[in-house]
Amino acid sequence: SDTAPTATPADLLRAAEIVLLGFEGPLTSPFSPKAARSAALDLLSLVVDHRDPEDALAGRPLTGAGGSPIPLQEELVHPLEVLRAFADNGTLGPLLSDRLDELELRAVTGARATPGAGDLVRTLHASGRRLAVVTDFCERVVHRYLEPRELPVSAVFGRSLPLMPDPERLRLVQNRFGRTAAFLLITSTAAEVTAARRRGVPVIGYAGSPAVERRLRKAGCDLIVDSLAPLLDAAHSL
Structure with missing residues (x-):
């Protein structure tokens, strides 16, 4: 058949040298x-x-x-x-x-971690991958969240103009880590998916609700998961 087989979490993570994380969804949910x-x-x-x-x-x-x-x-x-x-x-x-x-x-201030997020970040880091946060949230907010948790994140690319889905932020990330590096984005936000696709970055969507899943599917992720567990399992296999 002409349809390509669906990539698995392990396939996508194994191919990545730099894993980019959206802030809202993959790490935490500041706003209900x-x-x-x-x-x-x-x-x-x-x-x-x-x-x-x-x-x-x-x-x-x-x-x-x-x-x-x-x-x-x-x-x-x-x-x-x-x-x-x-x-x-x-x-x-x-x-x-x-x-x-x-x-x-x-x-x-009172935001809780997405279940499995800390373990996923630490496991990916231990496997030799570098991690960065890419988000339209304020950079100070991301640092305030990350610092007490001591997560091994190399860089935070927070809100600056133009906002995503403009791909400029992703271009800055690629310049920072090296354009030839293999990137992967894990996100819950359609705007971030669009920005990544414009820069040729594969995307795993994390959908914490059916509404988020619909938006991610429409934006065009390579894979969508409804919890971080399959990603954590895959990370342990690297």
């Missing part, structure tokens, strides 16, 4: 779905406060990147989606980014 929605609404209230009064009086819809209307109620269920919509806005982008730093720092 309810908290993420609340943070998104917090950012949207900033947008409304700072919009052009003439637009507001005329009843014009809020617009984001490229002048496309921003859906205020249904689709924007995560603060990063709000930031992506307005990141290019010279006034709102920096305001929203600063506010999101605050929200993320607060959220990460």
